[in-house]
Amino acid sequence: MGWEYGIRATNPAILPGVVKRLADSLTFSEMYRLEYYEDGFVLLQEGSSWPEALQVSIEVASEMDEVVAGELYIYCLFHIGGEFAADWLRQLKTATNRDDGALEWFEF
Template structure:
């Protein structure tokens, strides 16, 4: 599998807005499509053998060292790695630095 990251904040009420900002920050080619959900988004690609490239969800912590059980955080799963995924992560990290709310990335 790819990379797993979490994003925590001192202001959980902003997480929905942060997820939208992260989705808007992504640039990708025509082989990808962005699928919005109520609590996150998925970046799909035109490859039936490996259709998901990236998933970002608001989740409730359970056995996550960096966050108390029950607290909300943003879960990021990069199904692919390499330059494309690294670029998406950098785009999302840069966008998250623009947000007031003490966003902290951590590796899972």
């Protein structure tokens, strides 16, 4: 499928603000566009047969080792790999660094 990451928070109430900050932190070329949803966003690649390049959303944990069932976390799915995805992942991680331990990344 792609790269899958999660972000758990010591205070899940901050997650909507974190998702907004993640979206605002991304830089990308004109061949992509950002589309917002109620609990997340998707980075779409124009003219592609599989347009979703990156999805970020707030999810409810279920049957996971990393997050307690029923708790909210941020799910990040990179549908593409390579340099673009690696750069976006760095940008997202940089955007969460200022939370002084309130957020923790994990890989699926």
